[in-house]
Amino acid sequence: MKVKLCGLTRNVDIQAANKILPEYIGFVFAKNSKRKLTFEQAKQLRKQLLPQIKSVGVFVEPRFEEIKLLADAQIISCVQLHGDIDSTLIEKIQGQGLYVIQALKEEYRETIADAILLDASEGAGIFTKWKNIPVKRNKPLFLAGGLTVKNIEHAIRDTNPDVIDVSSGIETNGLKDADKMAQITQLVHKFN
Numbered sequence: 001m002k003v004k005l006c007g008l009t010r011n012v013d014i015q016a017a018n019k020i021l022p023e024y025i026g027f028v029f030a031k032n033s034k035r036k037l038t039f040e041q042a043k044q045l046r047k048q049l050l051p052q053i054k055s056v057g058v059f060v061e062p063r064f065e066e067i068k069l070l071a072d073a074q075i076i077s078c079v080q081l082h083g084d085i086d087s088t089l090i091e092k093i094q095g096q097g098l099y100v101i102q103a104l105k106e107e108y109r110e111t112i113a114d115a116i117l118l119d120a121s122e123g124a125g126i127f128t129k130w131k132n133i134p135v136k137r138n139k140p141l142f143l144a145g146g147l148t149v150k151n152i153e154h155a156i157r158d159t160n161p162d163v164i165d166v167s168s169g170i171e172t173n174g175l176k177d178a179d180k181m182a183q184i185t186q187l188v189h190k191f192n
């Protein structure tokens with residue numbers, strides 16, 4: 001099972017990720033997020049990140065041009081889309097060779113994205129117990145929302161996702177905590 005450590009904002013967070021080796025990290029570009037990065041901040045952070053760790057840009061109802069700029073500068077290779085998203089936008093982003101993860105808030109459904117993310121939290125640390133998730137799925141499932149070291153094992157057994165995605169649960173006083181990042185990554189990798 002894979003891990004996405006989301007909402008990294010500082011050099012020390014990147015240094016921690018380089019030691020812990022999650023498969024994905026997330027850079028948030030959503031307007032009202034306390035974790036929002038500028039283009040320049042994200043560029044500096046990506047430069048320090050090991051090449052094998054994929055960086056996901058997190059957006060709420062973005063403009064295509066914003067994503068293209070970040071992709072052309074090789075700051076992101078995956079795009080996580082929240083909100084009301086048109087299929088045309090997904091196809092256009094995929095046309096740039098980017099991997100698209102579509103966030104769903106209410107219930108599981110098939111979409112044209114490359115992966116589905118179940119997340120009702122949007123970085124607020126809110127846990128949801130999901131129902132009616134098909135056992136057989138034709139694309140990877142990311143699971144997020146209020147996941148912590150205490151509830152992750154239970155959530156994995158309930159939902160059987162392909163990727164665990166966590167942000168608030170690896171923070172202490174609003175900042176990323178390297179010990180929590182390591183603990184959760186080890187826990188998730190135990191399921192491999």
Ligand SMILES: O=C(O)c1ccccc1N[C@@H]1O[C@H](COP(=O)(O)O)[C@@H](O)[C@H]1O
Nearest residue numbers: 030033121122123125144145146167168
């Ligand atoms: O992290 C944010 O601020 C954010 C803002 C807008 C949309 C999504 C956001 N984060 C995503 O939320 C989940 C994690 O939530 P939690 O904090 O662990 O409950 C993850 O998918 C982030 O990418």
